């Protein structure tokens with residue numbers, strides 16, 4: 330017979346209420362469970378009424394899986410959900426944080442640290458739109474992006490996932506939400522989830538709140554702040570994200586003034602839900618409940634109680650879902666957790682699913698499959714690379730004029746460095762694998778070397794020597810050298826770095842090259858590094874951050890097809906003992922200040 334919840338002509342509010350009335354406790358609790366695809370199946374989803382599946386970093390249906398293989402894998406899980414009594418569709422989530430970065434052949438955009446330097450919200454919105462199309466190309470309707478952390482200490486491993494140390498720039502960059510989800514129509518409810526249609530995805534502002542403000546940048550640690558800093562520095566991007574209709578918000582592993590965010594009822598329920606009227610769903614991070622206690626999982630019953638009562642709606646378990654389901658069921662049956670809390674969580678999850686149109690279109694189709702890695706998206710990424718580059722030094726006092734843009738037509742030029750011909754290095758972490766990779770066969774893209782070869786005059790010989798000896802540099806009559814060095818990829822664990830020195834063999838490559846001929850150094854890094862000892866020897870210095878697959882964007886600006894326009898969105902410190910040091914701080918003594926960036930005209 331007729332059911333209101335399946336009728337798209339009914340209001341979402343009516344559809345939620347009708348469906349909730351029909352659901353058993355097990356069906357409600359199932360909606361709050363998100364499991365990792367590696368331990369999911371249609372049968373499990375059906376049996377436990379699982380509401381969501383995710384791909385963790387690097388978790389793919391097959392190596393170099395095609396769009397069709399992704400679509401088939403997602404649809405197989407969906408069949409499990411659609412075969413349940415009430416046929417509530419599951420929602421599949423993935424980290425598309427700089428393009429659809431787990432997926433072979435996807436366009437990989439510059440990481441957020443570089444996008445902040447563009448200060449171009451229109452570009453960022455177009456990046457969101459392109460990313461949404463590539464995510465939908467694989468049949469996925471939900472991404473755990475954007476990270477709106479305000480990174481205050483570059484020793485933090487995830488500082489490259491943060492647009493800026495300045496909340497004003499981070500607020501500007503939340504425009505990506507409008508690209509990912511679609512732009513709020515004027516008549517829509519403020520702070521309600523909004524997704525425009527089948528080429529858009531649900532987004533996720535993360536990690537709530539203060540992930541970028543932990544003491545000494547220690548990942549998942551304590552953010553010890555005054556209310557002024559919490560609400561003036563770390564909270565503003567959430568105000569803007571909610572106004573733009575962000576559908577979900579992910580809670581941070583970190584703590585605020587000693588209280589774990591995953592157990593923080595004051596900030597998750599009272600502030601985010603009640604005061605800011607956020608109407609989407611709040612999702613935990615991966616094993617975020619386990620990490621409420623130390624050691625993790627020491628008291629999982631308490632973890633469930635604390636997290637659900639704090640206001641978390643969906644739990645990224647992601648493995649031991651029976652333990653979570655049984656634990657939560659028990660706490661509800663004992664009335665430790667009231668049914669009203671369960672109903673709040675489930676109604677929020679259903680609101681996002683109805684708004685996404687999942688009930689009308691639960692099965693993915695291949696209508697957007699050609700968007701994966703499409704040239705039009707790669708062109709947007711190349712534009713982003715160009716605009717993200719920051720020129721920190723151009724020329725020397727010993728000669729007039731700048732050194733950049735470089736002259737394209739020379740007999741022979743030298744390219745050196747560990748990062749000149751390494752697609753994995755220029756993409757950084759969260760690329761194909763969680764930790765990123767080295768090499769050139771991880772996905773389809775253009776190395777900086779290839780970009781240079783395509784940009785210089787056809788008559789110019791480009792010689793690439795990764796780690797040259799000084800004599801070769803001096804006596805081989807190169808006109809100049811381009812030096813590309815920096816950090817290797819990293820993500821989360823093992824990436825906190827307390828000394829931030831330029832990794833070897835960067836320093837020796839710079840010294841061996843720049844002491845012998847004119848050089849421009851291009852730094853590939855997720856954050857500012859200690860460069861002061863080397864700047865004197867350089868004729869040019871460029872911060873290129875983590876540019877992604879479209880390395881030609883670097884060459885086009887080096888050689889003057891486009892001018893340098895980027896401005897630092899982060900303070901470039903002098904010495905690590907100055908940290909944390911941000912714009913506006915007393916004793917502000919940077920090597921290059923926030924907002925700095927030399928410009929050049931297209932030649």
Ligand SMILES: OC[C@@H]1[C@@H](O)[C@H](O)[C@@H](O)c2nc(CNc3ccccc3)cn21
Nearest residue numbers: 384385386424473535536614615763821
């Ligand atoms: O990938 C899901 C989330 C991500 O959205 C969060 O930003 C991040 O904090 C996060 N960390 C993990 C843990 N990652 C992990 C990856 C592979 C194996 C084990 C753990 C998962 N996630």
